[in-house]
Amino acid sequence: MQREGMAAGSVQLLQDWRLQIDVDMVLRGQGADAGKMRARNARAVAVAEKALREGMGLLDPRVAYRRLAVHAVRHERVLLEGGGALSGPLVTRHLGGAQWAVVAVATIGARLEARISETLKEDRALGLALDGLGTAAVEALAAAACGHFDEVALREELRSTTPLSPGMSGWKIEAGQKEIFGLLDGGAAGVRLSACCLMTPRKSLSLVVGLGKEVRMGGEVCDFCGLRETCRHRKQYEALAQAAREK
Amino acid sequence: MHDDLYLALRQCIIDGDPEQAIELCQRALAAGIAALDAINEGLVPGLNHVGEQFAQGEMFLPDLVMAGEAMKAATAILEPAMQKAGARRETLGKVVLGTVQGDIHEIGKTLVGTMLSASGFEVHDLGVDVPFETFAVKARELNADVVGVSALLTTTMTGQKNVVEALERHGLRPRVKIVVGGAPVTRSWGEEIGADGYGEDALAAVALAKTLLGK
Numbered sequence: 001m002q003r004e005g006m007a008a009g010s011v012q013l014l015q016d017w018r019l020q021i022d023v024d025m026v027l028r029g030q031g032a033d034a035g036k037m038r039a040r041n042a043r044a045v046a047v048a049e050k051a052l053r054e055g056m057g058l059l060d061p062r063v064a065y066r067r068l069a070v071h072a073v074r075h076e077r078v079l080l081e082g083g084g085a086l087s088g089p090l091v092t093r094h095l096g097g098a099q100w101a102v103v104a105v106a107t108i109g110a111r112l113e114a115r116i117s118e119t120l121k122e123d124r125a126l127g128l129a130l131d132g133l134g135t136a137a138v139e140a141l142a143a144a145a146c147g148h149f150d151e152v153a154l155r156e157e158l159r160s161t162t163p164l165s166p167g168m169s170g171w172k173i174e175a176g177q178k179e180i181f182g183l184l185d186g187g188a189a190g191v192r193l194s195a196c197c198l199m200t201p202r203k204s205l206s207l208v209v210g211l212g213k214e215v216r217m218g219g220e221v222c223d224f225c226g227l228r229e230t231c232r233h234r235k236q237y238e239a240l241a242q243a244a245r246e247k
Numbered sequence: 248m249h250d251d252l253y254l255a256l257r258q259c260i261i262d263g264d265p266e267q268a269i270e271l272c273q274r275a276l277a278a279g280i281a282a283l284d285a286i287n288e289g290l291v292p293g294l295n296h297v298g299e300q301f302a303q304g305e306m307f308l309p310d311l312v313m314a315g316e317a318m319k320a321a322t323a324i325l326e327p328a329m330q331k332a333g334a335r336r337e338t339l340g341k342v343v344l345g346t347v348q349g350d351i352h353e354i355g356k357t358l359v360g361t362m363l364s365a366s367g368f369e370v371h372d373l374g375v376d377v378p379f380e381t382f383a384v385k386a387r388e389l390n391a392d393v394v395g396v397s398a399l400l401t402t403t404m405t406g407q408k409n410v411v412e413a414l415e416r417h418g419l420r421p422r423v424k425i426v427v428g429g430a431p432v433t434r435s436w437g438e439e440i441g442a443d444g445y446g447e448d449a450l451a452a453v454a455l456a457k458t459l460l461g462k
């Protein structure tokens with residue numbers, strides 16, 4: 001992956017990622033507790049290993065992003081350079097003190113997805129494991145992209161906010177996705193937004209990070225999710241957060 | 248009399264082991280066990296155990312799917328024997344299932360289908376991005392008892408309401424029950440759109456379909 005800084009203004013594409021995905025991440029990507037699975041279900045672990053072998057070569061990780069100066073915050077809207085804006089209580093709360101907003105879309109492409117659909121017809125356990133791999137991979141990609149944004153921020157003696165995604169509490173999918181895709185101006189790493197605001201390829205994530213002298217990290221992703229108490233995927237996100245803290 | 252074999256059948260479902268399931272079913276038939284007994288005394292208790300463990304957070308989706316796959320392999324062996332004996336495993340009901348128009352999310356819906364079939368429902372999976380109207384047309388054509396509609400995001404979940412309306416337009420309500428599910432779906436959303444029920448996961452979907460059909 002290119003390691004230069006971040007050009008302001010135009011859409012940039014980051015490719016050639018070397019994602020590190022292990023079997024536990026594939027298990028967690030299926031909503032499972034990796035430790036409990038390992039202790040009890042060797043077959044499921046073997047299926048996850050197989051998914052890793054078959055699926056890693058089908059990943060096409062790409063991140064498109066655009067770094068835009070924050071001009072002002074007004075009436076629950078963050079006004080950006082070039083006339084665009086991000087709106088809603090979540091972004092205004094977190095990006096209020098930021099000098100820059102980085103809007104990004106991360107995807108692992110469509111090849112794995114096609115394999116998942118095919119596999120689900122014959123071998124549902126492997127299909128589910130491949131799906132788990134896809135989820136783990138796009139999450140890891142988004143985390144790596146945010147790691148890159150953090151590094152750039154550090155070099156410029158800035159700090160970065162927690163990544164925020166449309167669909168989190170306080171940011172409606174309809175509003176957020178249209179704004180992000182509008183700002184990426186057709187250059188969203190090959191990801192398309194449907195009329196229902198669904199991204200294809202499916203295994204894609206959109207997010208915004210604020211950079212600035214005064215911004216605060218302010219919580220982990222699960223703190224902004226309505227399913228926090230019941231979610232079977234929480235361990236996956238906690239593990240990602242832990243890995244990010246350790247780096 | 249055949250307690251050990253029943254226990255082994257139960258265990259192969261818990262282990263999610265299709266090969267073992269096939270072998271044990273063949274052994275059971277050779278030992279003169281009626282196919283229906285093998286299902287009811289061996290396989291079903293195994294599936295129930297997996298369900299309980301899942302509900303308690305001790306088992307997870309891969310366990311469920313593997314149990315479902317083992318069940319499928321086992322019933323494929325037992326089915327012909329049952330037909331020969333003139334017996335039939337009671338079909339709990341016919342379910343038409345799909346992910347709603349505008350949504351291409353596949354995995355949740357497919358797992359619901361797996362567990363419904365494993366539990367004895369006849370499932371017709373229409374796939375993803377299924378037009379509202381198609382749910383109704385297929386429900387009529389197949390004389391379905393239940394229509395299940397899945398959605399991943401709040402933006403596509405609204406389509407579940409259109410499916411309820413399509414079934415009403417086709418005069419299929421209230422005979423055909425509608426159940427909804429998917430990550431953002433809640434009980435109150437189900438009530439608001441006039442669905443008969445909401446299931447939070449694949450096992451809840453089975454319990455719900457059974458309750459709605461009085462099974």
Ligand code: B12
Nearest residue numbers: 167199205206355395397400401428429430446448449452
């Ligand atoms: C994994 C995941 C992802 C993955 C992959 C999704 C996929 N599977 O392809 C990735 C990381 C790519 C992703 C992306 C996004 N996600 Co997401 N994701 C999840 C997560 C953690 C799990 C979903 C999942 O796949 N579960 C496993 C499957 C098997 O479960 P399931 O589909 O829910 O199905 C089960 C039940 O719902 C039920 N069920 C399903 N269908 C039916 C049907 C019937 C009839 C019945 C009875 C039951 C039933 O049974 C199934 C089996 O047990 C959920 C949170 C959660 N805990 O559910 C958020 C969640 C769905 N995502 C969410 C969001 C916001 C997004 C994004 C928009 C974020 C963004 N801005 O980029 C994108 C959208 C992607 C797109 N293509 O447009 C929100 C949606 C909120 C909303 N307002 O709709 C959720 C709820 C998290 C949250 N609260 O913030 N996501």
